[in-house]
Amino acid sequence: MEDQVPLSERYLKTMGRRMTPQRRLVVDILSQAEGHLDATDIYERGRRQDARLSLATVYRTLNILKEAGVVRELHLDDEHHHYELDHQDKHSHLICLSCGRVIEVDSTAFAEAAETIGQLYDFRIASAHVELTGYCADCRRKQEMTD
Amino acid sequence: MEDQVPLSERYLKTMGRRMTPQRRLVVDILSQAEGHLDATDIYERGRRQDARLSLATVYRTLNILKEAGVVRELHLDDEHHHYELDHQDKHSHLICLSCGRVIEVDSTAFAEAAETIGQLYDFRIASAHVELTGYCADCRRKQEMTD
DNA sequence: ATGCAAATGCGAACTATTCTCAAATACATC
DNA sequence: GATGTATTTGAGAATAGTTCGCATTTGCAT
Numbered sequence: 001m002e003d004q005v006p007l008s009e010r011y012l013k014t015m016g017r018r019m020t021p022q023r024r025l026v027v028d029i030l031s032q033a034e035g036h037l038d039a040t041d042i043y044e045r046g047r048r049q050d051a052r053l054s055l056a057t058v059y060r061t062l063n064i065l066k067e068a069g070v071v072r073e074l075h076l077d078d079e080h081h082h083y084e085l086d087h088q089d090k091h092s093h094l095i096c097l098s099c100g101r102v103i104e105v106d107s108t109a110f111a112e113a114a115e116t117i118g119q120l121y122d123f124r125i126a127s128a129h130v131e132l133t134g135y136c137a138d139c140r141r142k143q144e145m146t147d
Numbered sequence: 148m149e150d151q152v153p154l155s156e157r158y159l160k161t162m163g164r165r166m167t168p169q170r171r172l173v174v175d176i177l178s179q180a181e182g183h184l185d186a187t188d189i190y191e192r193g194r195r196q197d198a199r200l201s202l203a204t205v206y207r208t209l210n211i212l213k214e215a216g217v218v219r220e221l222h223l224d225d226e227h228h229h230y231e232l233d234h235q236d237k238h239s240h241l242i243c244l245s246c247g248r249v250i251e252v253d254s255t256a257f258a259e260a261a262e263t264i265g266q267l268y269d270f271r272i273a274s275a276h277v278e279l280t281g282y283c284a285d286c287r288r289k290q291e292m293t294d
Numbered sequence: 295a296t297g298c299a300a301a302t303g304c305g306a307a308c309t310a311t312t313c314t315c316a317a318a319t320a321c322a323t324c
Numbered sequence: 325g326a327t328g329t330a331t332t333t334g335a336g337a338a339t340a341g342t343t344c345g346c347a348t349t350t351g352c353a354t
Contacts, residue, residue, distance in 0.1 A: 066244070066280075067244050067245075069244075069281070073225075075222040078220075078228075081225075092264065094264070094265075094268055094270045094272075096270075097213070097214050097216075097273060098214075103268060103270070105264055105268065107260065107264060109260040109263065109264075110257065110260050110277070113254065113256040113257050113260055114277075114279055116256065117239065117241070117252055117254060117256075117279065118241075118279065118281070121241055121250060121252065122283075122284040123241045123243075123250065123279065123281055123282070123283055123284065124281045124282045124287060125241075125279045125280070125281040126244060126280055126281040126282065127279070127280045127281065128277070128278070128279050128280075129277070129278045129279075129280075130257070130261075130275070130276070130277050130278075131275070131276045131277075131278075132261055132264065132265065132270065132272045132274070132275050132276075133213075133272070133273055133274045133275075133276075134216070134265070134270055134271045134272040134273040134274065135270070135271045135273065136269075136270055137269040137270065140271060
């Protein structure tokens, strides 16, 4: 994963915002993470590198990065949000209502549909997110066995 | 909008749950609503018909209906969730990061893509939801004027 | 180098949502 | 139609994710 900081800095500058060590840290942590992290994950990892990082700053940073289109906010469960860097490979999530498992799906089909819709509605898309909720194969099998 | 209660009752029974006046009420309110409602909206409207309805029951009912695939939970903003009946015309939402406006989009393109993905991953889709966040035409225009 | 708006840290505050538990009730069975 | 029981409900307390307030620090334009 290449360094995302310079790109993020450009986005911030565009919005009249500053790049700070804390924001750099959050972006770094998100680029090094494989999947999606929640705010506490980011906070804990951040503290290992900078003991002065506060949770409020993590939240503020995530919101700003979200508005800048750098970060995508996911609603995978009802506990709290998860965040991931918003790469252009817009992918979707299959969320099992029974076991909560999250399956990631790369989908160019969705990306293309999103593109079309954006143009149609004169809407500049910063981030696309598809949630398909339902029941995974495992849970369906278990369900059938108890019938 | 036809009566959604019998259908919902079938879904509930399948899950080994009971139909109650409160659940009927929630389904009724959602079918009569044009767009998406939040839990408090539903609670307030429900109280007008049944003064004994409690907010906890509204939340419980919404979660059960969500698991049954009757209701879809939306994450339009960070304040709280919104809910709507999950009709098969899976539509998407364009959410403006600047003014918060929500534009509803009917999209068969997305529905078809969802179908394909579901089959590919052996996942029974109960509900599909697409969120495209970005900037609407109005906000982009305003933004340009202040540059 | 300087000034100031923007950002931070800390803890308190807020608020959406869930939990607890006794009382009420849907509904399968008789 | 009556009965028994597991489910559901209401009310308020509890929880937890997220934001706020404000004094202090700091990025960065000049």
